[in-house]
Amino acid sequence: MSQSLTREELQTVMAEADLLKSREEVEAALDRMAGEITAQLSDTMPVVYAIMNGGLVMAGQLLTRLNFPLEQGYLHATRYRGEFTGQTDLQWQAPPSIPMDGRTVLILDDIFDEGHTLAEVVKSCFAQGAKEVLTAVLVNKVHNRKNPDLAVDFVGCDVEDRYVFGYGMDYRSFWRNADGIYAVKGL
Numbered sequence: 001m002s003q004s005l006t007r008e009e010l011q012t013v014m015a016e017a018d019l020l021k022s023r024e025e026v027e028a029a030l031d032r033m034a035g036e037i038t039a040q041l042s043d044t045m046p047v048v049y050a051i052m053n054g055g056l057v058m059a060g061q062l063l064t065r066l067n068f069p070l071e072q073g074y075l076h077a078t079r080y081r082g083e084f085t086g087q088t089d090l091q092w093q094a095p096p097s098i099p100m101d102g103r104t105v106l107i108l109d110d111i112f113d114e115g116h117t118l119a120e121v122v123k124s125c126f127a128q129g130a131k132e133v134l135t136a137v138l139v140n141k142v143h144n145r146k147n148p149d150l151a152v153d154f155v156g157c158d159v160e161d162r163y164v165f166g167y168g169m170d171y172r173s174f175w176r177n178a179d180g181i182y183a184v185k186g187l
Protein backbone atom coordinates (compact mmCIF):
# COMPACT_ATOMS: atom_id res chain seq x y z
CA MET A 1 0.00 0.00 0.00
CA SER A 2 2.72 2.46 0.98
CA GLN A 3 4.35 2.16 -2.46
CA SER A 4 1.44 3.95 -4.13
CA LEU A 5 2.08 7.16 -2.18
CA THR A 6 4.31 9.91 -3.50
CA ARG A 7 6.57 12.13 -1.46
CA GLU A 8 4.37 15.11 -2.38
CA GLU A 9 1.22 13.38 -1.15
CA LEU A 10 2.89 12.57 2.14
CA GLN A 11 4.10 16.14 2.54
CA THR A 12 0.53 17.35 1.92
CA VAL A 13 -0.83 14.99 4.59
CA MET A 14 1.57 16.53 7.08
CA ALA A 15 0.94 20.12 5.95
CA GLU A 16 -2.84 19.69 6.29
CA ALA A 17 -2.84 17.66 9.52
CA ASP A 18 -4.05 19.06 12.85
CA LEU A 19 -1.52 19.06 15.67
CA LEU A 20 -3.25 17.44 18.66
CA LYS A 21 -0.25 17.15 21.01
CA SER A 22 2.98 19.05 20.71
CA ARG A 23 6.39 17.62 21.50
CA GLU A 24 6.32 19.52 24.82
CA GLU A 25 2.96 18.01 25.76
CA VAL A 26 4.19 14.52 24.88
CA GLU A 27 7.38 15.00 26.88
CA ALA A 28 5.35 16.09 29.91
CA ALA A 29 3.09 13.05 29.51
CA LEU A 30 6.11 10.74 29.34
CA ASP A 31 7.57 12.32 32.49
CA ARG A 32 4.33 11.77 34.37
CA MET A 33 3.96 8.19 33.15
CA ALA A 34 7.55 7.40 34.11
CA GLY A 35 6.82 8.62 37.64
CA GLU A 36 3.70 6.48 37.91
CA ILE A 37 5.45 3.39 36.50
CA THR A 38 8.43 3.90 38.82
CA ALA A 39 6.15 4.19 41.84
CA GLN A 40 4.42 0.92 40.98
CA LEU A 41 7.15 -1.25 39.43
CA SER A 42 10.60 -0.16 40.62
CA ASP A 43 10.95 -3.07 43.07
CA THR A 44 9.77 -5.80 40.68
CA MET A 45 12.67 -6.26 38.20
CA PRO A 46 10.14 -6.36 35.35
CA VAL A 47 10.45 -7.49 31.76
CA VAL A 48 9.43 -4.52 29.63
CA TYR A 49 8.21 -5.36 26.13
CA ALA A 50 7.68 -2.83 23.35
CA ILE A 51 5.15 -3.78 20.68
CA MET A 52 6.67 -3.12 17.27
CA ASN A 53 6.36 -1.12 15.16
CA GLY A 54 4.21 1.52 16.78
CA GLY A 55 5.68 1.15 20.28
CA LEU A 56 9.25 1.83 19.17
CA VAL A 57 9.36 5.61 19.66
CA MET A 58 7.32 5.65 22.86
CA ALA A 59 9.43 2.85 24.37
CA GLY A 60 12.70 4.55 23.42
CA GLN A 61 11.62 7.79 25.04
CA LEU A 62 10.07 6.22 28.13
CA LEU A 63 12.79 3.70 28.96
CA THR A 64 15.51 6.25 29.68
CA ARG A 65 13.14 7.87 32.17
CA LEU A 66 12.92 4.62 34.20
CA ASN A 67 15.82 4.54 36.64
CA PHE A 68 15.52 1.03 38.11
CA PRO A 69 16.65 -2.44 37.00
CA LEU A 70 14.57 -3.92 34.21
CA GLU A 71 14.97 -6.19 31.19
CA GLN A 72 13.81 -4.89 27.85
CA GLY A 73 12.62 -6.75 24.78
CA TYR A 74 10.28 -6.42 21.82
CA LEU A 75 7.51 -8.30 20.12
CA HIS A 76 5.75 -7.55 16.87
CA ALA A 77 2.01 -8.05 16.61
CA THR A 78 0.01 -6.20 13.98
CA ARG A 79 -3.64 -5.97 12.94
CA TYR A 80 -3.85 -2.71 10.94
CA ARG A 81 -0.89 -3.47 8.65
CA GLY A 82 -0.78 -0.01 7.06
CA GLU A 83 -4.60 0.34 6.76
CA PHE A 84 -6.94 2.71 8.62
CA THR A 85 -9.05 -0.06 10.16
CA GLY A 86 -7.80 -3.16 11.97
CA GLN A 87 -8.29 -6.75 10.85
CA THR A 88 -9.91 -9.20 13.24
CA ASP A 89 -6.83 -11.42 13.28
CA LEU A 90 -3.67 -10.27 15.04
CA GLN A 91 -0.61 -11.31 13.07
CA TRP A 92 2.39 -12.26 15.22
CA GLN A 93 5.50 -11.29 13.27
CA ALA A 94 7.96 -11.65 16.17
CA PRO A 95 7.12 -13.48 19.40
CA PRO A 96 8.60 -12.37 22.74
CA SER A 97 11.99 -13.93 23.46
CA ILE A 98 12.80 -13.07 27.09
CA PRO A 99 11.20 -15.66 29.41
CA MET A 100 8.40 -14.17 31.50
CA ASP A 101 7.60 -17.13 33.72
CA GLY A 102 6.78 -15.84 37.23
CA ARG A 103 7.78 -12.27 36.26
CA THR A 104 6.10 -8.89 36.24
CA VAL A 105 5.66 -7.83 32.61
CA LEU A 106 5.08 -4.28 31.36
CA ILE A 107 3.83 -3.92 27.78
CA LEU A 108 4.48 -0.61 25.99
CA ASP A 109 2.59 0.55 22.93
CA ASP A 110 1.86 3.76 21.07
CA ILE A 111 -1.94 3.71 21.05
CA PHE A 112 -4.90 2.11 22.78
CA ASP A 113 -7.53 2.32 20.07
CA GLU A 114 -10.06 -0.54 20.17
CA GLY A 115 -7.73 -2.50 22.44
CA HIS A 116 -7.76 -5.83 20.61
CA THR A 117 -3.97 -5.78 20.12
CA LEU A 118 -3.17 -5.21 23.78
CA ALA A 119 -5.86 -7.61 24.98
CA GLU A 120 -4.37 -10.44 22.94
CA VAL A 121 -0.79 -9.60 23.90
CA VAL A 122 -1.71 -9.52 27.60
CA LYS A 123 -3.50 -12.87 27.26
CA SER A 124 -0.45 -14.35 25.57
CA CYS A 125 1.86 -13.12 28.36
CA PHE A 126 -0.28 -14.80 31.01
CA ALA A 127 -0.30 -17.97 28.87
CA GLN A 128 3.51 -17.81 28.94
CA GLY A 129 3.50 -17.77 32.75
CA ALA A 130 3.72 -14.06 33.61
CA LYS A 131 2.85 -13.36 37.25
CA GLU A 132 1.35 -9.96 36.47
CA VAL A 133 1.00 -7.99 33.24
CA LEU A 134 0.66 -4.21 33.11
CA THR A 135 0.19 -2.01 30.06
CA ALA A 136 1.31 1.51 29.19
CA VAL A 137 0.33 3.53 26.12
CA LEU A 138 1.25 6.99 24.99
CA VAL A 139 -2.20 7.68 23.53
CA ASN A 140 -5.73 6.62 24.44
CA LYS A 141 -8.20 7.27 21.62
CA VAL A 142 -11.52 8.23 23.19
CA HIS A 143 -14.58 6.42 21.75
CA ASN A 144 -17.05 3.73 22.72
CA ARG A 145 -15.68 0.86 20.60
CA LYS A 146 -13.22 -0.43 23.23
CA ASN A 147 -12.61 -4.11 23.89
CA PRO A 148 -14.36 -4.57 27.26
CA ASP A 149 -11.75 -7.14 28.38
CA LEU A 150 -8.94 -4.61 28.69
CA ALA A 151 -8.11 -1.76 31.08
CA VAL A 152 -4.82 0.03 30.41
CA ASP A 153 -2.75 0.77 33.50
CA PHE A 154 -0.72 3.83 32.40
CA VAL A 155 -1.92 6.39 29.82
CA GLY A 156 0.03 9.36 28.46
CA CYS A 157 -2.81 11.40 26.96
CA ASP A 158 -6.29 11.16 25.49
CA VAL A 159 -6.98 12.09 21.87
CA GLU A 160 -10.21 12.52 19.98
CA ASP A 161 -11.63 9.81 17.73
CA ARG A 162 -9.64 10.57 14.57
CA TYR A 163 -6.85 8.79 12.68
CA VAL A 164 -3.61 9.97 14.28
CA PHE A 165 0.06 9.71 13.40
CA GLY A 166 3.45 10.66 14.82
CA TYR A 167 5.47 9.44 17.83
CA GLY A 168 5.44 5.91 16.40
CA MET A 169 1.93 5.93 14.92
CA ASP A 170 1.77 5.67 11.16
CA TYR A 171 -0.11 7.22 8.29
CA ARG A 172 -0.14 4.34 5.76
CA SER A 173 3.23 3.18 7.12
CA PHE A 174 4.81 6.68 6.95
CA TRP A 175 5.28 9.56 9.37
CA ARG A 176 5.94 7.43 12.48
CA ASN A 177 8.85 9.85 12.89
CA ALA A 178 6.65 12.97 13.23
CA ASP A 179 7.64 14.99 16.30
CA GLY A 180 4.12 15.54 17.60
CA ILE A 181 0.76 13.76 17.53
CA TYR A 182 -1.22 14.79 14.46
CA ALA A 183 -4.70 13.98 13.14
CA VAL A 184 -5.14 13.42 9.41
CA LYS A 185 -7.34 16.01 7.68
CA GLY A 186 -10.80 14.54 7.14
CA LEU A 187 -10.14 11.34 9.10
Ligand SMILES: O=P(O)(O)OC[C@H]1O[C@H](OP(=O)(O)OP(=O)(O)O)[C@H](O)[C@@H]1O
Pocket residue numbers: 051052053054055077078079080081082086109110111112113114115116117118170
Ligand atom coordinates in the same frame (compact mmCIF):
# COMPACT_ATOMS: atom_id res chain seq x y z
O1 LIG B 1 -6.11 -0.95 19.98
P1 LIG B 1 -6.11 -1.51 18.59
O2 LIG B 1 -7.34 -1.11 17.82
O3 LIG B 1 -5.84 -2.97 18.54
O4 LIG B 1 -4.95 -0.75 17.79
C1 LIG B 1 -3.70 -0.44 18.37
C2 LIG B 1 -2.57 -1.15 17.64
O5 LIG B 1 -2.58 -0.80 16.25
C3 LIG B 1 -1.29 -0.35 15.87
O6 LIG B 1 -0.50 -1.42 15.43
P2 LIG B 1 -0.61 -1.99 13.95
O7 LIG B 1 -1.55 -3.13 13.92
O8 LIG B 1 -0.84 -0.85 13.01
O9 LIG B 1 0.84 -2.56 13.71
P3 LIG B 1 2.18 -1.72 13.45
O10 LIG B 1 2.50 -1.01 14.73
O11 LIG B 1 3.22 -2.73 13.08
O12 LIG B 1 1.88 -0.77 12.32
C4 LIG B 1 -0.72 0.24 17.15
O13 LIG B 1 0.70 0.26 17.11
C5 LIG B 1 -1.25 -0.69 18.22
O14 LIG B 1 -0.40 -1.80 18.44
